[in-house]
Amino acid sequence: MSLSYGLKIGTPNNDALTQAVKDLAFTSQYPTLKMILSGDISVTTDGSGDGTTSVAHNLGFAPAYFAFQKRTVQWTTLDASSYANAYVPDPGTANQWGGDYHHMLHVYTDTTNIYLQAKGAAASTTYTIHYILFLDLSEAYTGADIASTGNIGLKISREGENVLTAKKYQLAYSSRCKSIQYYDVNYKTTTLTLPIMYASPVDTEVEEGTYVDIAHGLGYPPFFLAFFRSDTYIPTISYSVPFLGVNAADNFSNGVAGFCDATRVRLSFWRKSFWSAPSPDPSWAAETITLKIHIFTEDLSQTFSAL
Numbered sequence: 001m002s003l004s005y006g007l008k009i010g011t012p013n014n015d016a017l018t019q020a021v022k023d024l025a026f027t028s029q030y031p032t033l034k035m036i037l038s039g040d041i042s043v044t045t046d047g048s049g050d051g052t053t054s055v056a057h058n059l060g061f062a063p064a065y066f067a068f069q070k071r072t073v074q075w076t077t078l079d080a081s082s083y084a085n086a087y088v089p090d091p092g093t094a095n096q097w098g099g100d101y102h103h104m105l106h107v108y109t110d111t112t113n114i115y116l117q118a119k120g121a122a123a124s125t126t127y128t129i130h131y132i133l134f135l136d137l138s139e140a141y142t143g144a145d146i147a148s149t150g151n152i153g154l155k156i157s158r159e160g161e162n163v164l165t166a167k168k169y170q171l172a173y174s175s176r177c178k179s180i181q182y183y184d185v186n187y188k189t190t191t192l193t194l195p196i197m198y199a200s201p202v203d204t205e206v207e208e209g210t211y212v213d214i215a216h217g218l219g220y221p222p223f224f225l226a227f228f229r230s231d232t233y234i235p236t237i238s239y240s241v242p243f244l245g246v247n248a249a250d251n252f253s254n255g256v257a258g259f260c261d262a263t264r265v266r267l268s269f270w271r272k273s274f275w276s277a278p279s280p281d282p283s284w285a286a287e288t289i290t291l292k293i294h295i296f297t298e299d300l301s302q303t304f305s306a307l
Contacts, residue, residue, distance in 0.1 A: 065087075
């Protein structure tokens with residue numbers, strides 16, 4: 001439904017009154033993601049690769065969040081270079097950077113803290129995560145509002161909410177928080193094609209990888225989201241990055257990973273085929289992949305607090 005009241009901001013050279021909701025720069029009909037706290041959290045594992053640490057937020061509810069692992073990345077299957085001060089999205093999902101799978105790292109929130117847990121990770125190793133917490137909820141919550149620092153600033157309420165009495169998480173926009181904003185110059189859609197690949201009794205384990213670099217020109221590592229669609233791997237579905245696929249024998253067989261630094265967003269693509277008689281893995285057909293990369297203005301190397 002299109003509202004005839006509220007605040008609408010159109011994109012340059014377009015009429016906000018006639019633009020579709022998806023094309024507007026802002027509309028009070030729908031809330032923005034309202035960033036209230038960001039920072040780094042580190043955990044050092046014990047001899048078994050385990051460890052848990054936390055940082056207090058004291059919001060009174062479990063907030064929605066994003067998390068990136070901060071590390072030096074290198075994957076020699078693709079190139080010989082290493083990239084310091086890189087940020088890898090979703091540390092709870094497998095990725096190729098560094099040649100191992102960091103599905104042993106978990107980030108989660110509750111009513112008081114954000115946690116970083118390592119379980120069966122590398123022993124005696126320090127892992128650092130950059131987190132972004134939002135005033136938006138990850139759970140049902142009807143409790144008291146968080147503490148306020150005053151009434152100076154801009155508040156925009158959602159439909160049906162009184163802007164003077166609405167709780168902060170009920171607002172469509174609050175200048176107290178930072179909004180996650182598109183860096184429209186670098187919304188990218190691109191495609192690449194991977195060649196046919198198969199293992200054989202002569203070469204029983206075949207592996208290949210390639211990557212795409214998106215130069216963003218921001219001079220700092222930006223928050224980003226990436227998605228892909230394959231013409232051979234359930235082509236009607238868009239998958240988020242990172243992604244890990246398994247074959248019929250529950251072996252890792254393909255994956256898509258990514259990282260950003262001050263220069264680029266890189267997405268990598270990896271496939272592996274095994275020969276194991278009498279039922280070898282099927283060969284990988286030639287595959288065309290369509291990518292969508294959303295780059296935002298948020299600097300992952302900086303911290304922010306509105307608390």
